Amino acid sequence: MYYLVGTGSNKRDIVFLLDGSDDSRNGLPAIREFIRRMVEELDIGEDKVRVAVIQYSNDTTVYFNLKTHRLKKAIIYAVRSLRHKGGRTRNTGAALQFVRDHIFTASSGSRHLEGVPQILLLLTGGKSNDDVSGAALDIKQNGVLSFAIGMKNTKQDEFSYSVLVELESPQRDVVFLLDGSDDTQSGFPAMKSFVQRVVETLSVGENKDRVSVVQYSRDPQTHFSLNTYKEKQNVLAAVQQLNHKGGKPLNTGAALDYVRKNAFTDSSGSRHQDGVPQILILLNGGRSQDDVASAAAALKQDKVVPFCVGTRNADILELQMIAYNPSYAFSVLRFDDMGSIHQQLVSFVKRVPRQQPRLKSHNVLGKNIYLS
Structure with a gap:
């Protein structure tokens, strides 16, 4: 005590x-x-x-x-x-x-x-x-x-x-998973802006909130891990420097499996063993070309709480399957419209208990x- x-x-x-x-x-x-x-x-x-x-x-x-x-x-x-x-x-x-x-x-x-x-x-x-x-x-x-x-x-x-x-909880491990396929190129600046807006609401620090960004299309790519940056300004600068990945097809299932095995791990800075909330925020612009069900179930089994934001081209039922519960899946017309759900998403994220x-x-x- x-x-x-x-x-x-x-x-x-x-x-x-x-x-x-x-x-x-x-x-x-x-x-x-x-x-x-x-x-x-x-x-x-x-x-x-x-x-x-x-x-x-x-x-x-x-x-x-x-x-x-x-x-x-x-x-x-x-x-x-x-x-x-x-x-x-x-x-x-x-x-x-x-x-x-x-x-x-x-x-x-x-x-x-x-x-x-x-x-x-x-x-x-x-x-x-x-x-x-x-x-x-x-x-x-x-x-x-x-x-x-x-x-x-x-x-x-x-x-x-x-x-x-x-x-x-004053501590969260937040991983953003961004759809970087060819179909999202025009919306990628809006994605980066949304990530920055969410990060602005967090208390980033080694013993506070940690942030990671992963981008995927056919395969996933880690831009930075949960233990890469300890200051909010460094996270924001890194997000600003992100380049669109590109590629086809969109394999969301493989990306979910990747973050479970690579992003939410001790070696990448995850504090899951300490009870720190493990939060995934998926920004998605299309239907997956591989199976997402087993990967989503495995994430939840590991006590990761997924949130999903998808555009009109995404499959809302697929996103609801991935999300921790259906209310954690948001649908917008296009990435430029994500500001409309920003406040509600942040509110939900901050209520995730230890x-x-x-x-x-x-x-x-x-x-x-x-x-x-």
Whole structure:
């Protein structure tokens, strides 16, 4: 757990958001002990680590904010005194929005304007009764690194914790697969422009979003891999320099198989083993001359999430077969019209959740913590 919150003298603002609904009542003693032991390891201080504790159910209650306690012993005493809130409804989305609007603020002791890392640890016992996605996106856009920690009720006085997913992944591996056949030559500048527009919305970096571009016709060609560029401006410049490949026939099935075996691999920079979302964006202008079904199924089996954008000359049923689900297949009249679906595509891409990486059991501070 400590790789999330750190130890030592680094400055951090850490907010614990606790599920106080009726379902979590039995786990409160374990929750208190979990937080207490974690705080024991932190370098608490006004100019060091600050901690807040918030509890929610149908509504949200501030137990103490980031500026309430400056001493470790005061925080530990307050945590030991924590009482269960209660409430039948678990409104996690509203609670996330509350901490964004009222806790990660200067008036509540947040130092986000000074560049101090803002960390949210959500301990929740079940599915939310309201929508979480919009609030999670707002939290991320506010610069907060957020993690959800699921609580599995095992005994009256014991909870088992496992780090599930970041509320919205700050890391993605995105591979663009471009139709470079003879039929798309006139539309290739629009394809490049679309790729650049999508990349502009990403946070490109070695430990953030990674981007690769592959072009294909009869056979595929990698222009750059996921581990080639670490800066957004370098990705954008490389896309601008792309030349149309040309060639016939259009073998989309072979291209899908190629990216699965070559682009989404450790050696090419893929972080699939870490649970980072693996995203394929196919821009296509015609029907494939080979079979796509088996290659598409293999991609999904490997937990790759394909999105497809096709022109009027593409086979929409074929694209729906390739896409992760039919709503991830978009149809436009021509490549120049892709701007009309840009916002929706980006929205879908950013909602792709982290995969659960293979978990290893660790005994951390006397609790069962499962970390990848």
